[in-house]
Amino acid sequence: MDIATSLDAAPDLAMRPTKISIRGVGKVFGDNVALEKVDLDLPENSFTCLLGPSGCGKSTLLNMIAGFLKPSSGQILVDGKEVTAPGADRGVVFQEYALFPWRTALDNVCFGPMLKGKSKSEQRAIAMKHLATVGLAGHEQKYPGNLSGGMKQRVAIARALANDPSVLLMDEPFGALDAQTREVLQEEMLRIWEQDRKTVVFVTHSISEAIFLADRIVVMGTRPGCVKEVVDPQLSHPRERTDADFIALERHLKHLVRAEVQKLGVH
Amino acid sequence: MSGWKKHLPGLAGALFSIAIFLGFWLFISYGNRFWFKWFNPILLPTPMEVLQAGVNSYRSGDLQRDIWASLSRVFQGFALASVAGVFLGVAVGTWKPLERLVEPMVEMLRPIPPLAFLPMMVLWFGIGELSKIAFITYAAFFPIFTTTLEGIKYVDPLLIRAASSLGASRMDMFRHVVLPAALPAIITGLRLGFGLSFFVIVAAEFIAADSGLGYLINDARTFFLVSQMLMGAAVIGIIGFFVNVGLRALEGRLLRWRVSVRA
Numbered sequence A: 001m002d003i004a005t006s007l008d009a010a011p012d013l014a015m016r017p018t019k020i021s022i023r024g025v026g027k028v029f030g031d032n033v034a035l036e037k038v039d040l041d042l043p044e045n046s047f048t049c050l051l052g053p054s055g056c057g058k059s060t061l062l063n064m065i066a067g068f069l070k071p072s073s074g075q076i077l078v079d080g081k082e083v084t085a086p087g088a089d090r091g092v093v094f095q096e097y098a099l100f101p102w103r104t105a106l107d108n109v110c111f112g113p114m115l116k117g118k119s120k121s122e123q124r125a126i127a128m129k130h131l132a133t134v135g136l137a138g139h140e141q142k143y144p145g146n147l148s149g150g151m152k153q154r155v156a157i158a159r160a161l162a163n164d165p166s167v168l169l170m171d172e173p174f175g176a177l178d179a180q181t182r183e184v185l186q187e188e189m190l191r192i193w194e195q196d197r198k199t200v201v202f203v204t205h206s207i208s209e210a211i212f213l214a215d216r217i218v219v220m221g222t223r224p225g226c227v228k229e230v231v232d233p234q235l236s237h238p239r240e241r242t243d244a245d246f247i248a249l250e251r252h253l254k255h256l257v258r259a260e261v262q263k264l265g266v267h
Numbered sequence B: 001m002s003g004w005k006k007h008l009p010g011l012a013g014a015l016f017s018i019a020i021f022l023g024f025w026l027f028i029s030y031g032n033r034f035w036f037k038w039f040n041p042i043l044l045p046t047p048m049e050v051l052q053a054g055v056n057s058y059r060s061g062d063l064q065r066d067i068w069a070s071l072s073r074v075f076q077g078f079a080l081a082s083v084a085g086v087f088l089g090v091a092v093g094t095w096k097p098l099e100r101l102v103e104p105m106v107e108m109l110r111p112i113p114p115l116a117f118l119p120m121m122v123l124w125f126g127i128g129e130l131s132k133i134a135f136i137t138y139a140a141f142f143p144i145f146t147t148t149l150e151g152i153k154y155v156d157p158l159l160i161r162a163a164s165s166l167g168a169s170r171m172d173m174f175r176h177v178v179l180p181a182a183l184p185a186i187i188t189g190l191r192l193g194f195g196l197s198f199f200v201i202v203a204a205e206f207i208a209a210d211s212g213l214g215y216l217i218n219d220a221r222t223f224f225l226v227s228q229m230l231m232g233a234a235v236i237g238i239i240g241f242f243v244n245v246g247l248r249a250l251e252g253r254l255l256r257w258r259v260s261v262r263a
Helices: A002-007 A011-015 A058-066 A105-115 A120-133 A149-162 A179-195 A207-213 A244-264 B004-036 B047-060 B062-094 B096-109 B114-125 B129-153 B157-165 B170-207 B213-222 B226-254 B256-262
Strands: A018-029 A032-043 A047-051 A073-078 A090-093 A167-171 A199-204 A216-221 A226-231
Touching (some): A047 A058, A047 A207, A090 A149, A090 B157, A179 A207, A207 A244, A226 A244, B047 B226, B114 B129, B114 B170, B129 B170, B157 B170, B170 B213, B213 B226
């Protein structure tokens, strides 16, 4: 507990205006309570990780912020306006990439600008820029079927960024990737976030991923899904996985998450 | 490798397989005629006799006339079925109330072999072109309709989510996600429908026609011209083969992204 208190509430985070406000949000699927009364304020330009074992409702919460699901109770506000449907202000990156297989990498990234009615040359310029940002210059004309998992997720990130959303929602985006690709993409994600400050909400079940990325970690509990603890790590970037502070926080979070997994009765 | 070179091994294999078939045919027809005499040689003409029947029919102009008659019926009927099948499939797939109304009807009619309706078609539409075109339209409609409907209904929901989070309206969603996602299914349906059109036209021409490849075969039967009967069947096979090659090429072009996955 001592670690959590020492890392609690970074002052600069607390001073920033609230971007996403989650007020008494619950979600019920039939008889199953997926999420119970969640209250959370996420500051502008923050990087929040929702951390917890499967079944804690972290993806459900993300899907409600995205507008794919409606809360059974309470409300979610983005910029003070209630979320009722998906919208271009909230970009989403999925674990399964969700690229349009009939479009090339370039045309996938063009999708958002195209919907906004931009001219072909503008679409192209925006897409080229964002593909370069994610390190995919030279792969513009490839179809998703010809890209590796890591490259697909880079395209998906570029596609979300090309729409210039103020919120970026990421649902276990690196969960399907191998360990090396995963670490490279985590580093790139931080670089992109530092360049192009957005409010990021990032779902993960990897403790070290959460500590590496987030300036706010929301640890979620199970049965029913709820917020168990909010930790704001004050480690300076770039974070080293072998640093004493990193390891101490990791141990603390592991303890919290393990207690939740044991509640489920599966190991 | 590019172009024809890539297909060469496949082409050689195909030619070899056809050569074996012809060799077998040659052996049985000549063998029966001169050595083992199992059955009346008139029942199985040699490949050369069938070719000769084709040449004779071509010289008299009958072959061209019959090919053209069948093809024009198939194309007209297939075109009507494509428009109706794709249009209705899309409408039913996107609008739930219509689906509840139409699907039971289609499911009831679909298991009935289209040939069962052929006599009715002749009664309703006469023995002219109309009955054949209507019959083909009816037969080809079902595979086109059902595959289009499936394609529209089972678009990956994740792609719908992705597009809606990028700001797609209902119209955008239909045009840029649902239709392209359903295109492979629609093309499969069109290919099945075309195959079925060819399948049923011959039967329709057996019953009531004075031209067409089905008529050619049936007419040959009346006069016991076995080589001409086989010639008619061979011509249908050859046309079907080339049409399928063409449709596959078209599919490869439209679904380039899918071909690239296989490569």
